[in-house]
Amino acid sequence: MKLATWNINSLTVRLPQVLDWLAANPVDVLALQELKLTDDKFPHTAFAQAGYSSQCFGQKTYNGVALTSRTPAVAVVKNIPGFDDDMARVISATFPLLGNAANDSSKDSVLPNINKGLRVIGAYFPNGQEPGSDKFEYKMAWLSGLRAWLRTELQTYPNLVLMGDYNITFDDADVWDPEGMRDQIHCTDEERYHLQSLIALGLTDAHRLFAQPPKSYSWWDYRDMAFRRNRGMRIDHILVSKTLKPLVSACHIDKTPRKNERPSDHAPVVLELALATA
């Protein structure tokens, strides 16, 4: 199965591009961020006509996340339980897996707890604006809330994917100009500490499991011809739990839609798993 995450910077503007991309890349699950619309405006019918059912968690003007999938999602949860937030940033759901106890009597499986399905969390991490700002403090609090919740979530759902726009780089390899960006937003030690604390819960950056093109980025500023000059950052990530790590068969960033007219500033990240949905 294939999963993908894409910050589309307004679904109102980018819906045709998302549908075009899905037609060319019929992934099983697509996580979307920055819908910038309310739930009543979500284009369920357009996705359904493309063969996808959607769960959305939107708000007016800002933020907003969704999971759209070829098989229906179950056990949908919105935002981070235990962390009060007036912004729509997280949506989680389970996708039943082929080979679970209900439809396969074989005792051996490639995956422990396969009957618990695949838990997918799509997230739009706070931007943080600038170190020292109120928004940066909110980002740090949000990251602490995410980590505390994920610790228990991983016990409930051992087969877990956390993907989305993290708004954090792992290290200098994720930054086109590490010296110029040093201690700037997305690149501070505090943000990277939080990202590593997610790794410490037992998650793995799927992108780094494979040889990647040099200077692989997922976001490029709209200004200054940044995409053409490949002046970007890798801030969109797919993290997988320990049980899923051996089943990851590929992970890549698809730069193709960044070449569209009126593109999102982010590119999709695609994960391939040696698993099938039920």
Next chain:
DNA sequence: ATGGCCATCGCGGATGGA
């Protein structure tokens, strides 16, 4: 370089993004 671009709200220009 105190910036450039884009989306939203809404009809001018501020705010947020990253």
